[in-house]
Amino acid sequence: MRGTSITRAARDHRLAAMAFAALSISNAAAAAGITVTDAKILGGKLVVTGSTTSPNQPIKLDNLFTVKSDPSKVFSFSVGNYLPTDCVVDLAAGSDKATAVVADCGPKGLTPRGAWVAGTSYLANDLVTFGGQSTFRAKSNNLGQQPDTNPGIWETFAAKGDVGATGPAGNAGAAGPAGLAGDQGIAGPLGPTGPSPQGPRGPRGDSQISSFAELADFGTIGEADTDFHFTPRATVTIGFGERITATISVPTKVLSDPPTAQVRFGICYRVATPPGALNFMLGNGSDIQVDFTTSAWQMLSSSGTVVPPFGGEYEVGMCFFDWNAQNLAFDFSKGFVEVTK
Secondary structure, three states, X not given: OHHHHHHHHHHHHXXXXXXXXXXXXXXXXXHHOOXXXXXXXXXXXXEEEEEOOOOOOEEEEOOOEEEEOOOOOEEEEXXXXXXXXXXXXXXXXXXXXXXXXXXXXXXXXXXXXXXXXXXXXXXXXXXXXXXXXXXXXXXXXXXXOOHHHOOOOEEEEEOOOOOOOOOOOOXXXXXXXXXXXXXXXXXXXXXXXXXXXXXXXOOOOOEEEXXXXXXXXXXXXXXXXXXXXXXXXXXXXXXXXXXXXXXXXXXXXXXXXXXXXXXXXXXXXXXXXXXXXXXXXXXXXXXEEEXXXXXXXXXXXXXXXXXXXXXXEEEEEEEXXXXXXXXXXXXXHHOEEEEEO
């Protein structure tokens, strides 16, 4: 029981002392010409209200914040992010001074303010980051004091840690979808002639027939940059002033979808040795353009005749204009070229 009595007595003594102090401060404020009617923490803000001896009179709080009393001499402070460390504020209006105890005023915690910005005012216990590496706590109110070079105003609160160890490699991700097919590359240059020796020439006849059993080499007709395919061909030897007559047929179909294509087609001839320039023969369908609109096999046929300016050995065969690009198929095994002189 004695312990309880002592505790209660001590508590009553503290309360009486605080009440006396508040009363003394209030009386002193009124006597000084500044009347404080309320001083408390409300909604996280410091709220101080009262009146001055004159209307429209500037009044400062802790020499940090200033307001002006209204025409009825009433003033009011509502300050966020500020808490006096001793829960007491000082007021000044001209030569009048006053001090007030702030109600509901607990110890102020730390206030995160983000990255330090030059030109910004900071209060005691504000926390800032600087240089993206460390956090500093303000020891006192300050303006324009850089944290890393003013240890008397700022103290290191949390420094950047060391680089951690490298973590284990993660699991391999799932394979991504297949990419789109690239564009078709350009045709490569014609390779050199193989080392196999040319076989002996067969006996010349009045009429020669050659089957389309193998692909031909390239030749040129018209402009120098226009490529033609010169198919397997017959060879004929003529005298000066003699005429060459040729007939050519070969089954052809379109491989693309939709089955549409165009091809320039005709009968060409050239000097055999050495190989000369390709020339179209004159005649029915010896230089024509054929339009394909179906995937069925179609027979390409042409005939022509020519009297070369000189006698000698000539090659005669079918010419196709860039037919690889047209995506066509040719059944050379069933086609033929017949040449007569």
